[in-house]
Amino acid sequence: MGIEKFKLFVDEYQKKADYKAPLGFGIARVEIGKKSKAVLCATYPTLNWQGENLGTYAVLCESAQEAELIAQSENEAVYGITNAFVAKALELYAPFLSEALGDSQTHKNIQVILELKKQMEKGKLKTKGGRSRYRFCILYKDTKCESVESAYLKLLALSLGKAPLRSLQLDGIFGLLQNVAWSGNKPYELDWLRENEVRLKMEGEFPHIDFVDKFPRYLMQVIPQYDNIRLLDAAKTRFGAYLGTGGYTQMPGASYVNFNAGALGACMNEGRISSSVIVGEGTDIGGGASILGVLSGGNSEPISIGKNCLLGVN
Numbered sequence: 001m002g003i004e005k006f007k008l009f010v011d012e013y014q015k016k017a018d019y020k021a022p023l024g025f026g027i028a029r030v031e032i033g034k035k036s037k038a039v040l041c042a043t044y045p046t047l048n049w050q051g052e053n054l055g056t057y058a059v060l061c062e063s064a065q066e067a068e069l070i071a072q073s074e075n076e077a078v079y080g081i082t083n084a085f086v087a088k089a090l091e092l093y094a095p096f097l098s099e100a101l102g103d104s105q106t107h108k109n110i111q112v113i114l115e116l117k118k119q120m121e122k123g124k125l126k127t128k129g130g131r132s133r134y135r136f137c138i139l140y141k142d143t144k145c146e147s148v149e150s151a152y153l154k155l156l157a158l159s160l161g162k163a164p165l166r167s168l169q170l171d172g173i174f175g176l177l178q179n180v181a182w183s184g185n186k187p188y189e190l191d192w193l194r195e196n197e198v199r200l201k202m203e204g205e206f207p208h209i210d211f212v213d214k215f216p217r218y219l220m221q222v223i224p225q226y227d228n229i230r231l232l233d234a235a236k237t238r239f240g241a242y243l244g245t246g247g248y249t250q251m252p253g254a255s256y257v258n259f260n261a262g263a264l265g266a267c268m269n270e271g272r273i274s275s276s277v278i279v280g281e282g283t284d285i286g287g288g289a290s291i292l293g294v295l296s297g298g299n300s301e302p303i304s305i306g307k308n309c310l311l312g313v314n
Helices: 003-014 054-066 083-092 094-102 108-121 147-159 190-202
Strands: 026-030 037-043 066-070 076-080 134-139 180-183 186-189 211-213 249-251 267-268
Touching: 003 094, 026 054, 026 108, 026 147, 026 267, 037 134, 037 147, 037 186, 054 083, 054 134, 054 186, 076 147, 083 094, 108 186, 108 249, 134 147, 147 180, 186 190
Parallel strands: 249 267
Antiparallel strands: 026 037, 026 134, 066 076, 076 134, 180 186, 180 211
16 A cells, blocks of 8 residues: 555545544553453553544554454444454555654654554463453543543543643543552552452562552653653652643642643642642742642632732742
8 A cells, every 4th residue: 555545545434424533542551450350541652632643543443343342432432452453554554664663753653553563473462361451542522431541541631731621521530540559650459459468478579559549640651741841759740730831840848730730831839739720821839839629628610820920838
């Protein structure tokens, strides 16, 4: 398949009667609970959002005919990656493979497929229990999330600034995500740890637990998009936060940023930016200052701080 033939394929795919345009889509590696067999987290190496890379969308949807359908509704779909899925995607991507192989920074979606090919060759597309370790997730509509995969897709869209803060439906996300023990980037079910505590500790394999939460930390999922973003304590920013377009500094101590909250630009933060709080560019949050979020005390009115403001300490 040449480039012109690829363009024709994409054009014809988009003209299909059952074509559904995506809000967002991507391929994630998931971590599956050893006890519940449920998805505990989903990590997307790249995210496609609101009209981005629709050629890749056509490729992945066509390849999904060879995948394992895990869940599907009017709002979203999740497929398990199979050998046949990878082979079909590589076939359709043929005109671009040589360029992608020569430069790891180009064609990020093709890079994902090439990495899947490596996992396929190692026999690691599935877990030992036969569950898909890699998932293709499509979000069609911004409604209540129905899967962990779509929840992580939305949180990543917020952290990357592809979706503005407070623009996405996040109701019910706490019910989808399990409260787990995080060791590095790996989540462990608390029940599984309790049941295996004696064995793991006697064998010297009990994990170093960094924290217990439903959400991972920002830096576990996101590489800061700008070199002048500084986070002096990685524990103080939750995944789903947004840290502006550069010049953001978060000092250690009382500072904190919750999910679906953050600063829109340069900001010195030494206080608490709670859930759904938006801080304008050029504003500084003084040491120990706390801005009330929508998860605290029954507050339902999200707070915004304007540009070039100074919020005093405490």
